[in-house]
Amino acid sequence: MTVPIAIIGAGIAGLSAARALHKAGHTVHLFDKSRGSGGRMSSKRSEAGSLDLGAQYFTARDRRFVDEVQQWQALGWVAEWEPRLYNHKDGQLTPSPDEQTRWVGSPRMSAITRGMLGHLTINFACRITDLIRGEKHWHLLDADECSHGPFSHVIVATPAPQATALLAGAPKLASTAAGVKMDPTWAVALAFETPLETKMDGCFVQDSPLDWLARNSSKPGREHKPDTWVLHASSAWSKQNLDLPKEAVIEQLHGAFAELMHFPTPAPIFSLAHRWLYARPSTAHEWGALADADLGLYACGDWCLSGRVEGAWLSGQEAARRLIEHLQ
Template sequence: MNYMQQLPSIYLQGHPMPSSNIAIIGAGIAGITAARTLKAAGHSVQVFEKSRGSGGRLASKRSEMGRINLGTQAFSSDDPLFLEELHAWQQVGWVQQHHSAGQTYWTGVPYMSALTRQLLGDLNTDFSCHIQRLSHDSRGWLLHEQNDRAHGPFQQLIIAIPAPQASALLNSCAPELAHQADSVKVQPVWMVALGFKQPLTHNTNIKCPSNQAIADITVTPLSAEHPMQTWMLRARADWSSKHLENQHDDVIDALRSAFSDLLDSPLPLHDSAFAHRWRYALGALKQPTTALYEQQRGLYVAGDWCGSGDVYSAWHSGKNAAQQLLDHLHCTTIAHL
């Protein structure tokens, strides 16, 4: 099923398509999914993203080790609609499947942020645009940057960013929604990449006991794109909270040492290393929903934290926020016919 097939049938039966100018804050998987859904329904959408590229927690970074995924290394889902979408993306070469311990995992091709770039396609996106404040009046929503440069007015707004950042934006204009975002306990995560020109020969299926600093390890083998074998160490959330303000070099040393303990053998010197801190990595509402909204004012809030705090939830939330918006526009249009 494609996006157009999922639209309310009235849009497809020759009724006038309501056209609305819509802003989306955040070019992670939630914001991009919302934008694609709305664009497919014929709406004009403008995406605002504070970073220089798309992906959010599906970001990748160019390094001496090759392109490295900084956040999610792989994701899974058993939702039939998401799987249908993933298979469609696989057909065009945007994702690939991996199988491990009876579970299917998906990764972006050739890396995670490439997937989000493909999904973003030619959607209008303002990168390096950090929205610091929102205001709303009879003309719609204005989005303000730090220098008080304002974008808008937009009739509809979808905020698709982590809960603490959403709360900060919503505080002055939608305190009820801000309160819900505030209730999410978001945990940080430190990631450390260690690169070895001479690959380690250890078994790559390493168990990480729960009393250890490391929660998860992913290995990228040597290849034309990866001049070093790369071990990506994800620290546990509680360990990351405790060491949140540590220097990057200290975090590399600590996780390297924890890694060596897990291997139960001394580790040769690495050829390259970096640490990345995700201040807002993982977290979700206690009572999962799909998206939050104030439809009368055209305000929608999406993100992984509206569901279970994973890639699937982000996709589902973005899709749902867009669908709620379309349903509302549809009702408004019918009321005016």
């Protein structure tokens, strides 16, 4: 009987590692504390339609990731988003054209991780709290004190602060993860009955509580009615207002949005706020992935590289590569 490999976290990094291992003939078993896959690539279903509250789009620069995204496109999981982009600085709105290809999941961001998951084995709504190393194998303990295992190797694919606790059995890896600072982001979605009279589909914002805003309904595959917008607060504002009640967050960010629009915005017919506690690493790293091959313990995530979707995917590939190499 083959002993499977456990992967904790079903975001892009965990699923990237899972697919690479599965392709190489290994059995994998995923665990995720959420009710669905995707992590910060997930979408929120709401009465205003599907909303991308986390990653807004992604780009592909590394050749390996470019090839992967082309496969996703062929499978219908992603589509190119060609937004009319603006910059907002010193109270001025200016067009921000560039040549970058921006990709989004289609018909929603979570289509990518749902596609990647395919028929792989996963336990959703299962928060792993401890990794226990036996003589030869690992066992995983969840928040309900249920034990899962045995597993030959474990890949931790969660944000660095959560990974730190799980990597306690490998102090070197744990201390590396503990040194990674991750910034929070408050996200707010607003829906308007009639489309706002602006050409803008996306905007990079400076000198404001906001950092970014996007017309969610301008993305391919999204519902066009109502007119939905997603606002991301800056890291600095999010840190200062980390424990602000959601109603107050909506009120303040809606206020900043209305101010930026330079025309009276109607009251939204729908609003919601979501706090991403670990939205992105504060700085980029070049580890690729972390590994203690003797213990059979690995870690990956966007925090091991660039903080981008591409970084998460490449980190998962690297963790799988190192694990496979060790087994040969």
